[in-house]
Amino acid sequence: MKKQFILILTGIIFLLVVRSAAAKDLVGTDSSNLRRNSEVGTTSSEIKMTNWKNRANLEISARINSLNGLVIRIQEFKKLSDSSKTTLIGQVQSEIQTMQTLLQKIQIETDQATLKTDLQSITKSFRVYLLFIPKIQILSAADRIDEIGDNMTNLVNKLQAKNVTQAALADANAKIADAKVHSQKARDLVLPLQPDNGDQEIFDTNKTTLKQARDEIKAGNVDLKVAMEDLRTIVKTLKPTGTPTPTI
Structure with a gap:
């Protein structure tokens, strides 16, 4: 029986380590670099x-x-509501369509001044892009916290019937619950965020809100680590199956 609990605990640890790997930064080069690099060493308007x-x-x-x-x-989110997932996917697909339309316009443009304006609009879409990336990363982290929390809760329920320290189980349960509170707060913070479309005030507000959401994720992960230590300590106290209970 002890081996079974150790295997379950090992699986939870695997989720904590593997799924918490930070997402790669997918943000591309700003269009200002695009314009600057394209102008170096060129004199012909057509080549430019x-x-x-x-x-x-x-x-x-x-x-x-x-x-x-x-x-x-x-x-792939497991804990986000279907309606929220549909809304998010719609927002991302709308941005994809906007970029595809812009690219088509750029490729057939023949006027240099108009093309320059089109290139500047990439910067605007870049700001939209900068919101989507951290927003989805935070939602992914919140989803992971809830999934790991559920796995831990299942282990706690199995340990309830064993001769273990109930105080440690209660503490683990409390930390798991706290972690889920933090994950939900993170969701509530980022789900309403909309692209700033060049508005500096909205940009600053989004930036502040994203930081608050990241802090909630960090707090949730700390709670999970404490709960994990409680469960690890409890599992270590279990006697192997078949070991006779000492008598006095």
Whole structure:
């Protein structure tokens, strides 16, 4: 029986370690670099426009690929409501469509001034992109906290019937519950966030809110670690199956 609990605990630890790996930063190069690099060493307007279009294709395509990856991550969420997932996927797909439309316009543009304006709009979409990435990362972390918390709760329920320290079990349960409170607060903070579309005040508000949500995720992870230590200590006290109880 002790081996069974150790296996369960090991599985939970695996989730804590593997699934908490930080997502890679998918943010591409700002379009200001795109414009600056394309202008170096060029004198012909036609060559300049071709360079701009090529770089725009690379930048926008990379972001579209990243956003498609976010859709997959959202679909894999286990604890987020179906309605919230549908809303998020719709927002991401709308941004993908916007980028695809922009890319098509850039590729057929023949006027340099208009093309320059189109390139500047990539910066605007870049700010949208900068919101989606951390927003989905935070929601993913909240989902992970709840999933691990559920696994821990299942283990606590199995240990309830054993001759173990009930105070430690109660503490583990309390920490698991606290972790889920923090994960829900993180969700509630980021779900309403909308792209700033160049509005500095909204940008600053989003930035502050994202930080608050990250703090909630950190607090939730701390609670899970404390609960894990409680469970690890309890499992260590279990006697192997078949070991006779000492008599006095």
